Amino acid sequence: MSQAQVQNNEAWIELSAIVGPEHLRPATPEDAVEAVQPIGVIAPGTAQEVAQVLHYCNSAGLTIIPRGGGTQLGLGNRLSKADFVLSLERLDRVIEHAWGDMTVTVEAGCTIDKLQGVLREHGQQLGADPMQPERATVGGVLATAESGTLRIRYGAIRDLVLGVEMALPDGSVIKAGGKVVKNVAGYDLTKLAIGSLGTLGVITRAVFRLHPIPVATASYVATLPTAAEASKLVLAILDSHLVYTGLQIHARRADQVFVHVRFEGIPESLQDQYAKLGRIAGACKFVECAREVWSERQKLFVNPGSSVICKCCVLPSQIGSLCDALFRQAAPAEVAVTLVAQGTGLAEVRLDAAGRQPLMTVLHALRSEVDRLEGTMTVSQCPVAMKDELDVWGTVKDVLPLMQRIKQKFDPGQTLNPGRFVGGI
Amino acid sequence: MNARLVSEFRSIVGDAGLVSGPEQLRTYECDGLTLFRVVPDLVLLPATSQEVQAIVKVCHRERIPMVARGSGTGLSGGALPVKGGVVIGVSRMNRILEVDIPNARVVVEPGVTNSAITAAVSPHGYFYAPDPSSQVVCTVAGNVAENSGGAHCFKYGVTTTYILGLEVVLSDGSLLRLGGTSLDQPGYDLVGAFVGSEGTFGIITKITLRVIKKPETTQTLMAAFNSSSEAGAAVSAIIASGMFPAALEIMDRLALEAAEAAVHPNYPNCQALLLVELDGSTREVELLMEKVGPICQSCGAWELRLAKTEAERMAVWKGRKAAFAAVGRISPNYLVQDGVIPRTALPRVLGEIDRLSAEKSLRVANVFHAGDGNLHPLVLYDRRIAGQEERAMELAEDILRLCVEAGGSITGEHGIGEEKKQFMPVMFSAADLDAMQRLRSAFDPFDLCNPTKMFPGTDAKVQRPVAYEPHPIEIAGLAQRY
Structure with a gap:
């Protein structure tokens, strides 16, 4: 369809009547979601307008991709269809x-x-x-x-x-x-x-x-020679009376693993906490560091290129063995690894390699390790073509029918984000 | 119920798990809300998930409504039986299956009591945070069904924050594992949806929950005020100073009298008592507590007492947690309400409650979780005096409307159950309620799990009791009904 045809069709006229013509525009290649090109971008100004847009598209068999800041458009499986991006940019108060x-x-x-x-x-x-x-x-x-x-x-x-x-x-x-x-x-x-x-x-x-907002904040880092030792230290901190607001493992190499801790509160308390941290850490020394260490998660997503980023959810006590397994598998496959794991047991991993095959090999190995630990793994970011070969959500077994029933009750026409979520929802 | 079905149920749970005698069935006619009573046809006490599943399959086949029950301490009639239905009590499924201290996870059967969890992890320095006043007897499954709170949820959150995984039996007899032991399972947050569904989605057979490390230090300050409004102002001032107390509780004159009569906590003799509990690192708690006292005094506190030892703190909390039941000492009957308001509306709403109380000539005792604006007005009345019960119910309803008008909620922790279902349209639009029904029908398309609860327009065919006659052991002061 040419742009003129698009703008003369019934859907376009109806939708622009809902939001006003100035808030509906043809989609550009930048609006594509994982290589699926939508027709237009619509920006309603009220919740009622959002509902009217959804209702119209639902009855007309058109699909809607909701979009906020567009930072997570790579999340999920490939859309089966994308007609309109629904931007929430005007609802910003x-x-x-x-x-x-x-x-x-x-x-x-x-x-x-x-x-x-x-x-x-x-x-x-x-x-x-x-x-x-x-x-x-x-x-x-x-x-x-x-x-x-x-x-x-x-x-x-x-x-x-x-x-x-x-x-x-x-x-x-x-x-x-x-x-x-x-x-x-x-x-x-x-x-x-x-x-x-x-x-x-x-x-x-x-x-x-x-x-x-806390009065004062301080961040500390300790460097450990193995993931097992870093994991042990994290468990000791979890089992302590320390009142931390951040606890993270960061590693790019198997033999140099960082543990980050953040304290917040009144200054007197921070000194007290640091002294106690020293006693828990024993021989491994914590030194104060810049607060930028808490951006390591975000840094994983910078210039993704052909990398794969996944989120592994395991128990806090399993982070060490997950980390070990990961580096063990990655080294022979010549895959570079960056791991940022929170003390809660959520580990985010970036894999970089020259070709796709080594990435898939490590990804499969990681998934089987996570399965062995009875955790879950989701691929948060990967080259679009790879999505034809894998379900980014992993397998959701016996609860899928219930999730499908819920989807059916709220969005029976598959108007919203079709195919993007677990099990093809 | 016909004999064939009774014998089929008996074959599943055995004699020990079946209650069918008319006298015994009466034990299950109500929960903590004694205003409504329905005698169930049959009570089943399964011992395993498989027995629950087998029971539910029969109920599904025969379209028999099911009501799950923990210890029956709920205050909104959630465990009230449904006419022609069975009650499935989980009290025999009371084993703690797994305690994983390094990961702060505990796996329990549904009939384990709230306090038993803390008891199991306490030797390792951990505790289970949600602490409803009935915690010594109430079950975790009941807490999950009602999304129970407690005095410490201002800082620690309510039950839903702590539940990671559930094993449930849906009304068609399918056994599902929702969530898991690790966080963030892919897909919809089915655990989040299930918690607080008041038994209408299915029967809980196993729970994986999170416990947390006990803080290094906990201190509780009692501050005596001349009015609840002054105490309320102190709460706002403490929060405005940037502190985040573990608990902020206010009790008024009547509630204090009742607590004093029942458990002798030795509170200051005042019009309103504020409890401020701070926890965390010792150094921080000590420094911050030094600021709390002057803040309270600047708002009118004329006496401050700090409970520092564990024994002193326990005495303070015993009085607070006994307050509901204790009101029975100063009034023959009472209704407990559970409204929530934005905290800043506290002085205005308290003033309105006073006005309504005078208008209806009924006393109202106030106990509230001031930090999160959760009010528990106790409307005192005497059922033997004609018209008082009706007036008490009207007053309780007026208080709820007041809470909604102030931007709050009709229930903070007790649930909707049978009691408040007619109030749902006060808070929710037809579209909101329709969305809830869609979710319900995805879990229970046959409307077999706790039907007639939570939503208006469903008739439970309840019997209102005739004048209550206390049991001899109650008269003897050996037991309390609450």
Whole structure:
């Protein structure tokens, strides 16, 4: 179809009537999602408009790809179809920072940096540090359940959300949860929405609980000769009374493994914590380091090229053996490895190699190691062509029919992100 | 229930797992909310996941409604039996299956009590954070079903934060493992959806949960005020100073009197008592606690007492946790409410509750988790006086509407159950409720698990009790009904 044909067709006319013609534009190659080229990019200005767009597309058999800052478009399997990208760029307001209640109501298209900037005015923060905060949006972070290094202290993003507003393919706008910290009225649809990768509805607004910004922060690093020793140290810290807000293993080589620890609080307490850390660490010395170490996760995703990045979820005590297995497999295959693992047992791994075959070999070996540990592994980023050979989510076994029933109840027409999520949802 | 079915159920659970005598069935006619009662047709007490599965398959085949029950301490009628249905009690499935200290994971059967988890990990310096007041008897499965809170959730969060995996039996008899032991399982957050579903999604047969390290130091300060509003202002000031206390609790005059009568916690004799608990590293707690006292005094506190030893702290909390039941000492009957408001609305809402209380000529005792705005007004009344119970219910309802108007919720931790289902439309639109029903039908398309609960317009055919007659052991003061 030529551009003129596209803009004269019925769908285009209907959609531009909903959002106004200035908020619907033809898609460019930059709007492609994993090599699937959409027709247009639509930017509704209200939750109701989002719902109307979904409803129209649902009834017309068109598909919608919700997009926030576009930082996680590589996540998921290849889309089976992509007609319109639904951009949340116009829903970018911080609606209400109820600082006395330590809550904030914010629209889904607001970036994390913008939100944190508003909260900072009253000495508060969202206790999460997702990647690329200057681009990542509230809605995108929720849809992908992206939690950063602060999770070990403040909980996952799901634990910080009090409520969401969501537009559904049937044209309704629903709210789940509320604005108060404790609320068990009705089902917890917020949990269902978080991490659902926009396959059930489009999150248009969220309410978060907040935390005070700590007075002081200090980060420390220790260097260990093996992953086993680093893992042992992490377990000792986990079993201690230390109040850390970050605990991370970082390795590019099997024989040089870094352990990062972050403390936050009042200055007197930080000194006290550091002294105690020294006693736990014994012979291996912790030295103060720059806070940039907490960006190591994000650095994995810089210039991905033909690399593969995956997220392995295992138990904290298994990180050492996962790390060992990884380096053991990677060396003979000539695959370069970078591992950033949180003390929670979430390990993110980047694999770089000259060709695709060595990457696949190491990836399969890693997956079987994770299976052996009864963990899970998701490929967060890889060359598009590789997605024809693997399911990035791994196999979701006996719960898949239940997940499919849920999808069927909320998006029976497969309007949202078709084929991108687990088991072809 | 016909004899053929009874014998089929008996073949699954054996004599020890079957309750069918009319007198014994009465034990299960209600939960902690005694206002509603339904005698079940049959109570089944399975001992294994397989027995649960076998029971559910029969119920599915015969379309018999099922109500899961833990210890029956719920306060919203979630475990109230359904007419013509069976109750599946999980009390015999009470083993702790696995304690993994390095990973801070515990795997339990559904009938394990909340306190038993902390008891199991306490020698290693860990604890299970959600702490509902009934924690000594309530089961973990009940906590999961209701997404229970407690006094420490301002800092530590509620049950859903701690549940990693569930083994459940859905209404068609399928046994599923939701979530797992590691975090972030791919796909929808089925565990997150299941927690708080009040028994309407299926029966829980196994739970994997997270425990956390006990803080190095915990200190609890009692501050005496001349009014709840002053105590409320102190709460806001403490939070505004950037502190993040483990608990902030307020009890008013009536609640204090009741607690004093029941467990003698030796609280200061005041109009409103604020408990501030700080935990964390010793150095930090000591330094911050030095600031809490002056903040309280600047808001009107005239006496401060610091509980430093574990024994002193336990006495303080014993009084607080006994407060609901203790109200029975100062009033023949009472209704417990569970509204939530944004914390900053506290002074206004408390003023309104006072006004409503005067209007209805009924006393209201207030106990609340002030940090998270969770109010527990206790409406005191005497059922023997004509019209009082109705007025008490009206007053409780007015308080709930007040909470919703203030931007809050009709329940912070007790659940909707039978009690508040007619209030759901006050908080949720038709579209919101429809979305919830879609989720329910994905889990339980036959509406067999705890039907008639949570949503309006479903008639449970409940019987309202006639005047309650206490059991002789209650009169003797050996047991309390709560």
